[in-house]
Amino acid sequence: MTAALEAWRQEERRDLATIEFVDVRKHYHQGERHVRALDGCSLRIEEGEFFSLLGPSGTGKTTLLGLVAGFEAADSGEVLVGGEAVRRPGPDRALVFQAPNLYPWLSAVDNVAQALHARRLPRRQRREAALAQLAEVGLADAAGRHPYQLSGGMQQRVGIARALAMDPRVLLMDEPFAALDAYVRQEAQALIVALWLKRQVTTLFVTHSIEEALLLSTRVGIMAAGKVADVLEVPFEHPRDPTSAEFNDLRRTIHERIEAGVRNERRAR
Numbered sequence: 001m002t003a004a005l006e007a008w009r010q011e012e013r014r015d016l017a018t019i020e021f022v023d024v025r026k027h028y029h030q031g032e033r034h035v036r037a038l039d040g041c042s043l044r045i046e047e048g049e050f051f052s053l054l055g056p057s058g059t060g061k062t063t064l065l066g067l068v069a070g071f072e073a074a075d076s077g078e079v080l081v082g083g084e085a086v087r088r089p090g091p092d093r094a095l096v097f098q099a100p101n102l103y104p105w106l107s108a109v110d111n112v113a114q115a116l117h118a119r120r121l122p123r124r125q126r127r128e129a130a131l132a133q134l135a136e137v138g139l140a141d142a143a144g145r146h147p148y149q150l151s152g153g154m155q156q157r158v159g160i161a162r163a164l165a166m167d168p169r170v171l172l173m174d175e176p177f178a179a180l181d182a183y184v185r186q187e188a189q190a191l192i193v194a195l196w197l198k199r200q201v202t203t204l205f206v207t208h209s210i211e212e213a214l215l216l217s218t219r220v221g222i223m224a225a226g227k228v229a230d231v232l233e234v235p236f237e238h239p240r241d242p243t244s245a246e247f248n249d250l251r252r253t254i255h256e257r258i259e260a261g262v263r264n265e266r267r268a269r
């Protein structure tokens with residue numbers, strides 16, 4: 001990386017941010033039905049944390065993420081990033097979804113460079129930054145390839161490179177590895193841990209896999225009925241051993257709490 005680029009990065013580098021939800025409500029209409037997607041949801045994620053959300057389908061995980069991203073507004077309550085109310089989407093909050101949504105007509109490097117448009121850098125520097133970012137996700141050799149020439153795992157890494165190239169204060173990921181097969185998924189998990197250890201960007205990660213949440217996170221939140229019903233610390237150092245007794249104990253505890261949430265919800269209906 002050139003000195004100029006490094007200086008730009010330092011200068012542009014914003015502080016990491018907290019994410020806060022204070023008694024947030026958000027409902028949707030589905031025909032005649034009134035769905036409470038978030039129902040008095042409160043949560044505080046510290047700067048530099050890796051926080052995972054688990055919970056059955058329809059408990060409001062994606063809704064919560066969308067409010068942090070600024071795609072939608074809450075009906076009531078507060079959504080704060082770095083102590084400031086979220087009003088609209090912005091480059092300080094980067095997103096990675098299950099589908100990487102790359103531009104098929106652009107090469108990997110141009111897909112990443114495209115995300116840097118808002119930075120008003122000269123074209124050459126944008127490209128240089130995009131190449132550096134691709135190298136960071138292990139794709140230096142694939143920079144010139146188009147999405148159709150990349151495997152699913154590689155495409156998702158381009159998606160991650162695109163998100164990180166923006167130097168976000170907050171990284172939002174909604175089941176990013178759900179479509180990957182087991183081995184590629186493990187590689188992607190190892191990459192995201194390495195990147196987080198290096199940069200410590202505040203990360204909010206949605207997954208259906210208890211094991212994935214325990215491999216990656218500093219804390220895990222369990223969603224039930226539009227609330228973060230439970231929060232557990234993950235006290236293990238990286239790299240983590242999913243076969244260890246402590247890991248399995250915590251996996252069982254989380255499994256039981258998710259099940260308890262499901263039972264409570266059934267009873268409430």
Ligand SMILES: Nc1ncnc2c1ncn2[C@@H]1O[C@H](COP(=O)(O)OP(=O)(O)OP(=O)(O)O)[C@@H](O)[C@H]1O
Binds near residue numbers: 057059064
């Ligand atoms: N745009 C929308 N219009 C109408 N209803 C919606 C909309 N978005 C979400 N919902 C409803 O709000 C509830 C919460 O949805 P959400 O997508 O946040 O759940 P989720 O926890 O992400 O589920 P999954 O694990 O299946 O992704 C669901 O009942 C869903 O059907």
Ligand SMILES: [Mg+2]
Binds near residue numbers: 061063
């Ligand atoms: Mg979802």
